[in-house]
Amino acid sequence: MTNVRESVNLDLRDRKLLFYLDFDARASYSDLAKKTGLSKQGVEYKINNLMKKGVIKGFYPVINVPKLGYLYCRITLVMQNTTPKKEEEIIENFKKDDRFFWIFTTQGIFDVLIVMWAKSITEFKEAVRDLLSKYGKYIKVKNESITTDVIHYQHRYLLNRNETKEIHIKETKETVNLDNTDKEILKVLCEDARTPLVKISERVNVSARVVSYRIKRMEEIRLIEGYRPIIDHKTLGYTYYK
Numbered sequence: 001m002t003n004v005r006e007s008v009n010l011d012l013r014d015r016k017l018l019f020y021l022d023f024d025a026r027a028s029y030s031d032l033a034k035k036t037g038l039s040k041q042g043v044e045y046k047i048n049n050l051m052k053k054g055v056i057k058g059f060y061p062v063i064n065v066p067k068l069g070y071l072y073c074r075i076t077l078v079m080q081n082t083t084p085k086k087e088e089e090i091i092e093n094f095k096k097d098d099r100f101f102w103i104f105t106t107q108g109i110f111d112v113l114i115v116m117w118a119k120s121i122t123e124f125k126e127a128v129r130d131l132l133s134k135y136g137k138y139i140k141v142k143n144e145s146i147t148t149d150v151i152h153y154q155h156r157y158l159l160n161r162n163e164t165k166e167i168h169i170k171e172t173k174e175t176v177n178l179d180n181t182d183k184e185i186l187k188v189l190c191e192d193a194r195t196p197l198v199k200i201s202e203r204v205n206v207s208a209r210v211v212s213y214r215i216k217r218m219e220e221i222r223l224i225e226g227y228r229p230i231i232d233h234k235t236l237g238y239t240y241y242k
Contacts, residue, residue: 008053008235013038017046018055018231019158023165025059025193025227057230059193062152062167063186064225067176070117071146072169073124075131077112078141087111090135099127104242110141113242121146155231157238167225176223181206185214186224193227 010018016036020027029040036043050056066072079087087105094103094114102115114131118124128144149170156164178186184204188195197215201208218224233240 007237008055010055010236013042014046014050015158017043018050018229019155019161021047021056021059021229022154022158023062023152023167023226023228025229053235054232055235057232059227059229061186061189061193061227062169062225063190064169064172064223065117066170066172067174067221067223068178069175070119071121071124071171072148072150073116073118073127074145074147075114075116075128076110076143076145077114077139078109079111079138080140082138086138090138093134106242110143152226152228169225176221178223181210182214182218185211186218189215189224189227 013036017032017038020032020035029043032038032043033040038046047056079090082090091103091105091112094100094112099118100114100116102113104113105111106113116124116127118127124144124146128142132139132142149168152167152169154161154164156162181204185200188200188203195203197208197211200211204211215224
């Protein structure tokens with residue numbers, strides 16, 4: 001993480017708030033107030049203000065997808081014979097492919113990084129084959145890999161800390177079965193991990209008590225490993241390196 005320019009000025013409490021939201025983005029205003037030295041109203045105001053300024057783009061649950069029987073698969077591409085308009089068109093088509101859940105455009109050795117969850121190596125190979133059949137003439141180099149352990153670290157730069165918590169999303173033989181209610185709850189959390197229990201219950205048509213129990217159960221079996229804010233590092237004057 002390299003400092004480029006400071007676009008949005010954060011005070012210490014802003015940085016503390018972002019740090020403590022990291023890995024625990026569903027924390028209550030009361031809990032965050034105790035950790036940051038703010039009032040509950042102050043925490044709510046600052047979160048809303050950080051979202052208004054574009055520092056926080058949203059909140060998401062860190063789901064241990066390998067426990068659902070998926071492989072974490074990556075494709076890196078070097079493009080050729082394209083124009084900026086053509087590359088934008090190709091990226092938009094990647095976005096529409098629901099097999100891909102993470103797409104980066106990058107600078108450096110590669111131009112594009114695509115990540116997908118696949119039930120098998122065969123499924124992964126089929127996706128790669130489809131990609132090549134559609135865009136092969138625009139692809140100069142293609143690399144494929146299956147990741148066995150993805151480690152999340154807290155955004156330590158916010159408070160210049162060395163120590164960090166870790167979340168591991170890694171290959172496992174342990175699988176979890178979800179019913180439709182669990183899946184619907186996860187869908188709502190993926191849209192906004194800070195959605196209140198009452199609103200989730202309205203969306204999935206079960207009581208708030210049932211929603212609370214289901215979420216706690218998914219946390220206990222480590223299907224949900226944590227909740228994170230989506231921070232736009234550019235607004236803080238940083239460039240993201242991977």
